[in-house]
Amino acid sequence: MKSKSRKNNATVYAVLFLLTAxxxxxxxxxxxxxxxxxxxxxxxxFSLPVGEKFAGFDNFIKGFxxxxxxxxxxxxxxxxxxxxxxxxLLTSMAAWYIVRVGxxxxxxxxxxxxxxxxxxxxxxxxxxxxxxxxxxxxxISGIVFIYLGFGSGLSVFMFSGFIKSIPTEIEEAxxxxxxxxxxxxxxxxxxxxxxxAITVAILNAMWVWxxxxxxxxxxxxxxxxxxxxxxxxxxxxxxGNKDMGAxxxxxxxxxxxxxxxxxxxxxYIIKGVVAGAVKG
Amino acid sequence: xxxSLKKYFPVFILPVVAAFAIAFAVPFLVGIYLSFTHFRxxxxxxWVGLANYIRVFTQDxxxxxxxxxxxxxxxxxxxxxxxxxxxxxxLLTKGLKGTDFFRTxxxxxxxxxxxxxxxxxxxxxxxxxxxxGVDITYNPSYGFWGLVVLMNWQxxxxxxxxxxxxxxxxxxxxxEAAAIDGAxxxxxxxxxxxxxxxxxxxxxxxxxxxxxxxxxDQNLALNGKSADTSLLALDIYKTFYDHTGLRLAEWHxxxxxxxxxxxxxxxxxxxxxxxxxxxxxxxx
Numbered sequence: 001m002k003s004k005s006r007k008n009n010a011t012v013y014a015v016l017f018l019l020t021a022x023x024x025x026x027x028x029x030x031x032x033x034x035x036x037x038x039x040x041x042x043x044x045x046f047s048l049p050v051g052e053k054f055a056g057f058d059n060f061i062k063g064f065x066x067x068x069x070x071x072x073x074x075x076x077x078x079x080x081x082x083x084x085x086x087x088x089l090l091t092s093m094a095a096w097y098i099v100r101v102g103x104x105x106x107x108x109x110x111x112x113x114x115x116x117x118x119x120x121x122x123x124x125x126x127x128x129x130x131x132x133x134x135x136x137x138x139x140i141s142g143i144v145f146i147y148l149g150f151g152s153g154l155s156v157f158m159f160s161g162f163i164k165s166i167p168t169e170i171e172e173a174x175x176x177x178x179x180x181x182x183x184x185x186x187x188x189x190x191x192x193x194x195x196x197a198i199t200v201a202i203l204n205a206m207w208v209w210x211x212x213x214x215x216x217x218x219x220x221x222x223x224x225x226x227x228x229x230x231x232x233x234x235x236x237x238x239x240g241n242k243d244m245g246a247x248x249x250x251x252x253x254x255x256x257x258x259x260x261x262x263x264x265x266x267x268y269i270i271k272g273v274v275a276g277a278v279k280g
Numbered sequence: 281x282x283x284s285l286k287k288y289f290p291v292f293i294l295p296v297v298a299a300f301a302i303a304f305a306v307p308f309l310v311g312i313y314l315s316f317t318h319f320r321x322x323x324x325x326x327w328v329g330l331a332n333y334i335r336v337f338t339q340d341x342x343x344x345x346x347x348x349x350x351x352x353x354x355x356x357x358x359x360x361x362x363x364x365x366x367x368x369x370x371l372l373t374k375g376l377k378g379t380d381f382f383r384t385x386x387x388x389x390x391x392x393x394x395x396x397x398x399x400x401x402x403x404x405x406x407x408x409x410x411x412x413g414v415d416i417t418y419n420p421s422y423g424f425w426g427l428v429v430l431m432n433w434q435x436x437x438x439x440x441x442x443x444x445x446x447x448x449x450x451x452x453x454x455x456e457a458a459a460i461d462g463a464x465x466x467x468x469x470x471x472x473x474x475x476x477x478x479x480x481x482x483x484x485x486x487x488x489x490x491x492x493x494x495x496x497d498q499n500l501a502l503n504g505k506s507a508d509t510s511l512l513a514l515d516i517y518k519t520f521y522d523h524t525g526l527r528l529a530e531w532h533x534x535x536x537x538x539x540x541x542x543x544x545x546x547x548x549x550x551x552x553x554x555x556x557x558x559x560x561x562x563x564x
Contacts, residue, residue, distance in 0.1 A: 149303025210393025
């Protein structure tokens with residue numbers, strides 16, 4: 001009996017390690033090719049970077065300079081950080097107002113926010129791009145404002161769900177002690193919302209950081225472009241000649257920050273993504 | 281307190297409402313209106329009634345093709361992603377050592393953005409096809425199955441996490457009772473495990489459904505160059521932005537009509553999901 005279960009375990013481990021290899025290999029293949037010379041990437045994508053094929057860090061230097069990778073990275077980082085901070089702060093305030101005031105107007109707002117979650121981006125793609133140019137929102141701070149509008153549906157929905165479960169007594173005590181609503185919110189309510197705030201922050205950060213179409217249409221592929229736009233431009237030959245080596249290096253440079261972030265905040269990310277899935 | 285809170289409208293809710301109106305509400309309403317017009321830009325629209333909708337179904341060469349492709353892709357993805365994710369979740373809830381490591385690895389692709397994912401798989405798929413002297417545009421079915429493989433690589437880890445949570449919620453004594461009664465392992469799987477994780481299966485089915493149905497970035501990066509492998513979202517994008525010239529206003533009108541149909545289908549899916557999940561909650 002015992003030896004049978006040991007044999008079973010060995011089979012399970014064999015399957016799991018095989019799957020691990022399958023899951024890691026795509027990233028590994030890109031990493032491998034980023035150290036190879038141009039000619040050996042399209043022709044022999046599965047060969048190791050050894051001997052004459054090895055190109056050292058040439059590709060990374062080219063990938064970094066040709067596409068002005070750093071400016072795209074900084075743009076993406078700025079947009080993501082400011083959008084997420086704004087979304088967390090402003091939608092939690094809005095959700096608290098909606099739940100606590102609870103009149104016909106705020107109920108209508110709540111339904112509108114929830115409704116917006118099911119509308120695909122293509123439905124407003126053309127009109128929102130037009131409006132962004134008309135209102136001069138085609139800038140870093142402008143797109144942050146648009147992300148606040150798009151992100152508000154899911155975020156208000158998640159904050160509201162949590163606020164409904166908080167008893168009002170604590171807030172009422174604060175009012176009796178002379179707190180105005182602003183102080184009540186920041187001193188008492190917001191600290192309680194922390195777990196939901198982390199979830200909302202993670203879901204929005206993953207969305208904004210990886211988003212391609214909105215920044216492409218609104219900010220374009222010039223100096224205001226974000227990281228996904230720079231990658232897409234480079235890989236479709238948007239910067240003139242297609243340099244496969246530089247492209248592989250760009251892919252690696254785009255993946256590494258995400259993996260580092262994931263390894264550090266894994267617990268929160270997995271929890272946040274699952275909570276978002278179950279509620280949304 | 282509620283009375284005094286009401287006066288704080290400008291502080292608490294105005295910024296979000298303004299952003300929501302500009303980024304969503306106004307573009308949404310104008311979008312519905314424009315689907316009944318021909319327009320070069322938003323301010324030069326000309327009312328044409330239902331003409332765009334009729335053209336989408338009768339004269340457009342790509343819409344019905346990409347609708348059918350989206351349905352096929354969604355169906356295949358739902359089945360393959362969920363069967364594989366559930367199987368892996370079963371392996372990872374046996375209490376083996378190193379479970380956390382495997383979980384971390386399998387979930388990782390989910391965080392990589394669609395554009396980058398698409399280009400990673402473009403390199404691999406074209407690398408394999410290159411051995412036979414062709415590339416992904418050679419045959420539409422290559423593009424289709426490439427997209428299925430990509431979707432599996434991205435979504436399996438995500439669904440696996442939800443299934444693991446569902447499996448860990450089954451009380452241990454139910455499995456013990458089954459073992460004492462001498463139930464075979466397949467009997468236990470179909471008689472106990474699967475019925476007990478039905479809520480997780482519903483969640484994962486709808487998540488895979490909406491994600492596959494709305495897929496855009498991966499499709500653009502992997503199959504952007506071939507016309508026959510555009511799913512609905514990419515077809516709408518191409519209708520808008522791949523045309524120039526005198527008939528641009530008609531293409532724009534048709535693109536917006538396609539977008540409204542796309543929205544209605546997504547809304548129908550969401551409505552069914554709401555009905556299915558709320559019925560489940562009453563039962564429990």
